Amino acid sequence: MSSPPDTRRPRLDQQAVLQAAETLVDREGYDALTMTLLAAELDTRVSSLYNHVANLEDLRASIQVRAMRLLGEHVRRAAMGHAGADGLRVLSHELRAFARSHPQRYAAITRPPIDREAFFGAAVDTIEALAVMVRSAGLPEERLLPTGMAVFAALHGFVSLEVAGYFGDVDDDLDAVYEMVIRGAVTAAVLEATHD
Template sequence: MTIETTRGRRARLDQEAVVSAAEEIVDRDGYDALTMTLLAAELDARVSSLYNHVANLEDLRALVQVRAMRLLGVEVRRAAMGHAGADGLRVLSHALRAFARAHPQRYAAITRPAIDPEAFFAAAADTIEALAVMVRSAGLPEERIIPTGMAVFAALHGFVSLEVAGYFETVDDQLDDVYELVVRGAVTAAVLEATK
């Protein structure tokens, strides 16, 4: 990808162009493949000019994480509309899997330790709140919402991360049924927790 003006000269870079190009690299080659040298080549720019828009590689990776988490939040919030309780947890579970399948490398990025925790958790607000609403509407007391939500996510993430890594490719035709079992187990555990 080369950013050019209509006259054929390079356009001025801005942070949006830099981060968007970084996301393309992550989608294509993986989060760990992202380097400033590769990004500069993609943008037909000097490495030094990238530092006008991001502080360093860690800053760039933090921005990719934050934007990926924000995108997941938009998709999860959209899926959650009109749902509650166990039904809502099922819907969110399938939205998480759909996001990971559509954006496996960005999903991998958001499941790494947050580089900029403050910005990352602010971006995660929609996802966290959607999950909390579903868990709360299943009848859990407030003090059990966070640990139960974390447990549900951990169960789903275990399956989803193995799936996007290709671990299950020999049984691909059975994956929907297997995921449904994982979802049912996670949702049942959350509902049982509510009835203690």
């Protein structure tokens, strides 16, 4: 005689809560995330969630930090063996690939950070990879930050419009358009490196 199936819910822990929150964000969007929706996703009570996260702001901060850390892992792997203008192109394509694969998490990391210290700690890999590329293009140390910010702003402009569906059914080759954006950003970085 077989025993009845185990109908107990899996025990909740912080990792399970955060993974479910990411699933919800991926499906519904970062702004749609609420404790009520997350509790429904996990088939549990809202009060049970507070054993694992302090509140909604804490949960959203964790989503931002985890997404930034994931982007950093992708960027670090992509950057290996590359430098200078070639490296900037590789990182540019990796940024776009990440945003297309995780559009809602990408949206989360481009919002003002809730937990700035944790967020920028998670961003170390991304920031350092970009710094290495612009540094290896010959940029002096004091120009690294503004140049890196300018490159990211140019790329983010295209990427955020693309993942938001702004371009719709445009017949033009968006890959070619993105290449133009990259060339502009890389050219600007290289020109900055040689600027007197």
